[in-house]
Amino acid sequence: MEFSGVDGFLGTRASIMLDVVFLAMFAVVPVMVASIALARYRNDFTWHKRIQLTLAIVLAVAVLAFEIDMRFFTNWAERAAPSPYFNSASKWTSPVGISLLVHLCFAIPTAFIWIYVVSGAIRHFPVPPTPNSYSARHKFWGRVAAIEMTMTAITGWVFYYLAFVA
Numbered sequence: 001m002e003f004s005g006v007d008g009f010l011g012t013r014a015s016i017m018l019d020v021v022f023l024a025m026f027a028v029v030p031v032m033v034a035s036i037a038l039a040r041y042r043n044d045f046t047w048h049k050r051i052q053l054t055l056a057i058v059l060a061v062a063v064l065a066f067e068i069d070m071r072f073f074t075n076w077a078e079r080a081a082p083s084p085y086f087n088s089a090s091k092w093t094s095p096v097g098i099s100l101l102v103h104l105c106f107a108i109p110t111a112f113i114w115i116y117v118v119s120g121a122i123r124h125f126p127v128p129p130t131p132n133s134y135s136a137r138h139k140f141w142g143r144v145a146a147i148e149m150t151m152t153a154i155t156g157w158v159f160y161y162l163a164f165v166a
């Protein structure tokens with residue numbers, strides 16, 4: 001079938017950026033878990049910082065490219081149309097639409113929480129990073145940020161499957 005935008009490489013109906021982000025999340029979540037484990041069990045805060053900053057930058061670039069793709073090149077609803085879980089007449093009440101709304105309920109807050117956690121950590125921890133009076137706040141919001149990112153990935157995968165695979 002012919003769709004607007006550039007087709008992806010996974011052989012589904014998704015566009016290239018949908019495929020990139022779908023796959024990238026399989027790397028982002030384990031790398032994030034490993035980085036938190038480095039801080040928690042090895043007290044390696046320098047590598048924790050490096051990895052988290054790298055993840056934040058890579059994600060920011062990916063989100064930007066993804067948004068440009070979705071707003072200007074790819075019509076996701078057109079690509080989702082052949083799915084038995086999609087109904088063009090009632091886009092937002094079909095399983096695909098609902099799964100996208102659920103996904104956005106995680107994805108949008110996650111972006112803001114990550115900005116808050118990264119900027120807070122940079123401003124309040126010394127260089128090189130070591131625990132201090134900011135630790136309790138960072139640990140709390142760092143865990144929230146990690147859980148939100150994991151939920152963003154899971155709900156994103158569900159949407160991808162319902163819209164572009166089924």
Ligand code: HEM
Binds near residue numbers: 138
């Ligand atoms: C979104 C990015 C980040 C997330 C999700 C995150 C998450 C976490 C989490 C969950 C912990 C607690 C680990 C435990 O259970 O002991 C932690 C610890 C820590 N993080 Fe981050 N972190 C991020 C970015 C950063 C950055 C950029 C820095 C440095 C500037 C940093 C410095 C630290 C330090 C020093 C600790 C140890 C706190 C302590 O044990 O007292 N983190 N981080």
